[in-house]
Amino acid sequence: MRPRGSIMLVLHAHLPYVNHPEHPDFLEENWFFEGVVETYVPLISMLDRLVKDGIRPGLTISISPTLGAMLENEQLEKKLKRYIDSRLELMEKELARVENDPVLLKTARLYAGLYSQAAETIHKYSGDLITPLKQLQHSGQIEIITTAATHAVLPTLAHPEALRAQIAAAADDYFDRFNRKASGFWLPECAYDPRVQAYLRLSGFKYFFTESHAVRTPAAANGVYSAYRAPGGLNVFARDAESSKEVWSAKFGYPGDPAYREFYRDLGYDADLEYIKPYLSADGSRRALGIKYHRITGPVDLSAKQYYDPDEAMAAVERHAADFLARRLKQADEIFAAKGVRPVITGCYDAELFGHWWFEGPAFLEAVIRKTRQERLPLQFVTPEEYLNTCPEPAEVSPQISSWGENGYFDPWVNEKNDSVSHKVLAVTELMIGTANRFLNQEVSTPALRALNQAAREVLLAQGSDWPFLMYIGSHAKYAAERVDGHAANAARLLAEALEKRVDEKALAELEKKNSLLGRLDFRLFASVSKF
Amino acid sequence: MANFVDYSYDMPDINELLRNSDRAYLLVRNPSSVFVCWTWSRARAEAFTAGVYDGEILIKLSAEDDNSPASEYPASWAAGKLYLKPPAGGRICTASVFARKKDGSREKLMDSNSALVPGPAAAPGLESGYASAEFFRKEPV
Numbered sequence: 069m070r071p072r073g074s075i076m077l078v079l080h081a082h083l084p085y086v087n088h089p090e091h092p093d094f095l096e097e098n099w100f101f102e103g104v105v106e107t108y109v110p111l112i113s114m115l116d117r118l119v120k121d122g123i124r125p126g127l128t129i130s131i132s133p134t135l136g137a138m139l140e141n142e143q144l145e146k147k148l149k150r151y152i153d154s155r156l157e158l159m160e161k162e163l164a165r166v167e168n169d170p171v172l173l174k175t176a177r178l179y180a181g182l183y184s185q186a187a188e189t190i191h192k193y194s195g196d197l198i199t200p201l202k203q204l205q206h207s208g209q210i211e212i213i214t215t216a217a218t219h220a221v222l223p224t225l226a227h228p229e230a231l232r233a234q235i236a237a238a239a240d241d242y243f244d245r246f247n248r249k250a251s252g253f254w255l256p257e258c259a260y261d262p263r264v265q266a267y268l269r270l271s272g273f274k275y276f277f278t279e280s281h282a283v284r285t286p287a288a289a290n291g292v293y294s295a296y297r298a299p300g301g302l303n304v305f306a307r308d309a310e311s312s313k314e315v316w317s318a319k320f321g322y323p324g325d326p327a328y329r330e331f332y333r334d335l336g337y338d339a340d341l342e343y344i345k346p347y348l349s350a351d352g353s354r355r356a357l358g359i360k361y362h363r364i365t366g367p368v369d370l371s372a373k374q375y376y377d378p379d380e381a382m383a384a385v386e387r388h389a390a391d392f393l394a395r396r397l398k399q400a401d402e403i404f405a406a407k408g409v410r411p412v413i414t415g416c417y418d419a420e421l422f423g424h425w426w427f428e429g430p431a432f433l434e435a436v437i438r439k440t441r442q443e444r445l446p447l448q449f450v451t452p453e454e455y456l457n458t459c460p461e462p463a464e465v466s467p468q469i470s471s472w473g474e475n476g477y478f479d480p481w482v483n484e485k486n487d488s489v490s491h492k493v494l495a496v497t498e499l500m501i502g503t504a505n506r507f508l509n510q511e512v513s514t515p516a517l518r519a520l521n522q523a524a525r526e527v528l529l530a531q532g533s534d535w536p537f538l539m540y541i542g543s544h545a546k547y548a549a550e551r552v553d554g555h556a557a558n559a560a561r562l563l564a565e566a567l568e569k570r571v572d573e574k575a576l577a578e579l580e581k582k583n584s585l586l587g588r589l590d591f592r593l594f595a596s597v598s599k600f
Numbered sequence: 601m602a603n604f605v606d607y608s609y610d611m612p613d614i615n616e617l618l619r620n621s622d623r624a625y626l627l628v629r630n631p632s633s634v635f636v637c638w639t640w641s642r643a644r645a646e647a648f649t650a651g652v653y654d655g656e657i658l659i660k661l662s663a664e665d666d667n668s669p670a671s672e673y674p675a676s677w678a679a680g681k682l683y684l685k686p687p688a689g690g691r692i693c694t695a696s697v698f699a700r701k702k703d704g705s706r707e708k709l710m711d712s713n714s715a716l717v718p719g720p721a722a723a724p725g726l727e728s729g730y731a732s733a734e735f736f737r738k739e740p741v
Contacts, residue, residue, distance in 0.1 A: 226625050226713040261628075261716055469628070469718040477630035477718060487681055491637045494625045495618040560618065 071448040073400025074412040074455060076305065077433070078277060080254050081108065081419035082132035082219055084534035084551075085585055089143045093350055096547055100138050101151040102358055104197070105186040107423035108139075110430040112200050113185060118434065119209050123441045126449030127433075129201065129419065130213045130254035133241040134532070136198060137585035140245075145195040152190070155183045155358070158347050162335075162359065171375045175361050178378050202246055211451035213252030214242040217586055220531040221481045223261035223469060226494050229501045232267045233528065233593040237586050239271035244587060251275065252452050256533050258282075258307060258416070259471035259478065265300045275303035275452050277416060281476055282306055282467040289463065293403050293411030295456060296465035303456055304467055310399065311415040314392060315432075322388040323426040326366050327380040330373050331425055335359040360427075385428050389435035393445055400447070412455055416472075486539035489552040493530050496556040497594075500527045503563045504594040515571040520591035522580055523562035527594070529583060530555035555583075619645075626695045626712040629683065631719070634661070636695040636712060637681040644709070648677045653699040658706070659684065664692040664714060690719025 083103055088094040111129075118125045131139075138144050159180040166172035193199045204210045216222060217237035225231050235253070242250035251274045255264065258279040268276060280292050283306040288296060292306040314321045322328075336344060336357035347357055362373035363381070396413055403411040422429030440447050456462075473480045482490065500523060507520060530552050538548035558579060565571045624638040636659055640648070647653055659673045661684055675682050677699065686693050695712040 223715075224627050226627065226715070263716075469716055475630055478628060479630055482627045482629040482635050484683075487635060487637065490627060490635065491623075491625065491639060491680070492618070494637075495623055495639065498623065499618065556618075 070446065071410070072397065072404065072446040073410055074448050074450045075311075075396060076128065076412055076414045076450050076452065076455060077126075078128045078130065078213075078254070078414065078416045079111070079419040079422065080130040080132075080215070080416065081135055082130070082215065082256075083135050083138065083420070084532055085134035085137060085218065085529060085583070087138065087141060087144060087582060087584070089582055092147075095349060095355070096544060097144065097147060098151070098355075100144060101148050102424055103135075103420055104139075104148060104190075105152065105155070105183060106358065106427070107420050107430075108197055109186045109189045110182075110423045111419065111433075112189060112197065112204075114430045114434045115204055115210065116200065118437055119204070119207075121438075123437060124449075125204075125209055125437055126451055126454075127437075128211045128213060128252065128451050130215050130252075131198075131201065131245075132215045132219050132254075133217050133238050133245075133586060134219060136241065136245050139197050141584065142195075145190075149187075149190070149195075152183055152187050154347055156180070156187065158344070158357070158359070159183060161343075171377065172361055174378055175376050179359050198245060205246065211252065211453055212246060213254055213452075214238045214250045215254040216256050217241065217589075218528045218532040219256040219534065220528070221257050221259045221471065221478060221533045222255060222264050223259050223471070224478055224481050224490075225497070225531060227497050227501060228263060228267075228597050229504075229594050230497050230527075230531065231263055232270070232597065233524065234531065235264070235267040235273075236271050236593050237528065237589050239273070240588060241586050252277075257471045257473050257481075259473070260467055261469045262299075262466070265298055265302055268302055269300055273302065275305065275456065277305050277307065277414070278467050279470045279472040279476065280306050280309045282470040283465055285465060285468065287463060287465045290403075290407055290409050290411070292414065293407070294409060295412065295452075295459055295462045296467075297462040299464065299466055303452075303462055304465070305412070305414045305452060306467075307416040307472065308413050311392075311396065311413050312417065314395065315415065315417055315426075315429075316421055322384075322392070322432065323421075323429070324364060325384045325388070326364050327377070327384040328364050329360055329376050329381065329427040330362040330364050330370075331360065331427075333360055333362040333370050333373050335361065381428050382431065385431045385435050389432055389439055392432075392436055393439055393447065396447055397445065412450065412459070480540045481533060481536045483540060485542070485545075486536035489536060489539070489549055492552060492556045496530060496559050497527055499560060499563055500524060500591075500594045501596060503567065504591050505596050507566070508592055508595045512566075513569070515573055515576070516566040516569065517591075518573075518580070519562045519566040519571045519576055521589055522576060522583070523559040523566070524589055524591040524594055525583055525586055526555040526559035526562065526579075528586065528589075530559065558583075622697075622710045624695060624697050624710045624712040626693065626715050628686075628715050628717055631689045631717060632685055633683050634686045634693065634695075634715070634717060635681065635683055636661075638697055638710070638712075639680060640677070648699075651702070653677065653701060653707075656700070657709075658698040658700075660696045660698065661687055661693055662696065663687050664694065686717040689717050692716050 086096045162176045166176050205212045216234040220234050253273045253276040260278045292308050295303050298304045334356040336355050363376040365373045535548040535552045539545045621641050627635045656674050657677045661671045671687050692714045694714045697709045698706050
């Protein structure tokens with residue numbers, strides 16, 4: 069059956085780089101552990117199941133260089149194993165505690181299965197979760213793309229050298245991780261300004277994604293339902309807000325269904341303190357443990373939430389998958405009737421929504437893909453390269469400056485709650501550029517070269533989007549501000565040491581171990597554009 | 601465990617490290633607001649405190665394709681930052697920082713980087729699909 073439309077699902081997997089080898093237990097490292105157990109492993113398992121059943125998923129997954137580095141970090145791998153082991157131990161106790169309660173027992177078994185699955189998958193791939201993703205891409209099941217080196221919101225970087233460094237370092241990192249050149253680039257926060265194009269092209273990228281209103285121009289005759297060619301030759305896909313909203317929104321979308329698991333009610337806050345003490349932080353303060361026995365229920369207080377029923381949740385998944393596909397078919401037909409084109413519907417989501425926040429998300433994705441195949445629906449899942457290989461010549465469009473952030477521009481990253489760090493990031497970037505220019509054509513001693521490269525790494529880390537964003541939403545804000553200060557100070561100090569030829573090699577080695585990403589980063593990426 | 605960053609050596613004061621020159625930057629927040637921030641070198645800060653310059657500086661926002669300054673905003677030299685309304689959307693803007701000397705003459709101290717301000721044509725839809733907040737938000741919405 070000829071497809072009436074194409075669906076391009078893009079999952080953007082990203083976490084900020086958090087690695088504190090100096091601490092046995094560090095609160096913010098849990099973001100990574102939760103991401104692995106609740107999102108990355110379930111997604112990999114879901115993809116494996118589909119492939120095993122002869123169904124090609126056709127998903128596009130963006131893996132940020134910071135997440136890639138954490139997935140390959142041996143120190144974090146050991147901590148992750150400890151995290152999973154402790155959860156398995158807790159689930160053993162939980163299975164015993166609730167054995168006479170059939171409702172809770174069903175959910176407890178689900179969590180025991182979740183942690184076992186994580187342990188088995190990690191063991192199967194010897195701790196390296198990049199391997200299965202690489203295999204899936206190699207066999208043509210999915211397409212993997214990258215994003216800026218440390219997920220900087222590119223339009224908020226004042227210096228073109230910083231743009232180039234964020235993009236070029238990401239391209240090199242992708243090549244080293246996936247053994248091939250990257251074609252696609254996820255603009256962090258879909259934040260676009262026209263300066264990014266030249267650097268994307270220089271680094272060999274062929275396409276990127278933007279927010280819907282970036283292509284709200286008369287030249288974009290098909291709205292967000294076609295690929296376009298941006299000036300300079302790169303292809304651009306714009307996010308379809310309609311299909312995205314149904315999935316991401318707790319208020320309007322599927323994840324808010326009363327049958328789904330409630331995110332905010334957690335055993336870490338419900339259980340007797342003595343009972344869960346071994347699984348809390350060293351200081352014994354309560355925190356979410358990821359074990360949640362309640363369902364959303366409805367607009368009621370957390371204390372009034374009812375118990376979760378996995379079977380009811382799975383029934384909702386089936387309903388929502390069917391509804392999602394029916395809506396896409398209707399959408400495709402309406403676009404065809406209005407514009408005479410078979411649309412590509414680009415649905416972009418943060419990967420961590422699936423599993424971590426929307427617990428049933430991976431099951432929903434699997435159901436959507438299976439149903440399309442099993443019910444022979446006239447829809448096809450395509451990856452960007454596939455689509456570009458077969459679509460008509462894209463029309464030329466000049467995308468507009470935009471992001472997918474609140475209000476459509478850069479408010480979350482440039483505001484009164486986080487502007488105290490903006491100047492430091494910009495100033496240390498300028499310092500880096502000046503020093504790179506100075507050393508550009510010089511023979512540099514090995515310690516100085518290491519110091520300059522680590523300084524470049526620290527500058528990139530200071531530029532990450534996550535720090536100002538956390539300050540904006542008031543979550544882990546102190547930690548975020550300290551990270552910016554710390555990276556900026558590390559960079560400034562390393563640059564001074566390189567200039568003064570007095571590198572503290574012991575301290576440098578510790579920093580290289582701690583902030584260990586972008587393995588072959590070259591400080592010269594920061595040299596002035598005119599000198600490069 | 602407390603949220604803190606335990607660096608391998610004493611963290612130098614980043615503000616001190618960066619006080620080697622005057623700097624001004626302009627960042628775009630949205631079509632109707634840009635952020636301008638500035639810092640002074642030690643020498644310039646001393647000049648302000650010694651009264652070489654008037655304590656009130658002037659930030660001028662101008663569009664690249666239009667040489668006449670579109671808007672001027674006074675600020676305290678020590679304020680370090682200001683949110684301003686850009687002269688026009690869809691144009692590349694620069695902020696220039698001026699100070700008044702004792703003799704009443706104005707001196708241009710520095711220019712910021714240039715940045716493209718969004719034009720009105722690119723107004724976002726009512727329903728942005730922003731999702732990133734959810735991962736870190738640990739309390740009910």
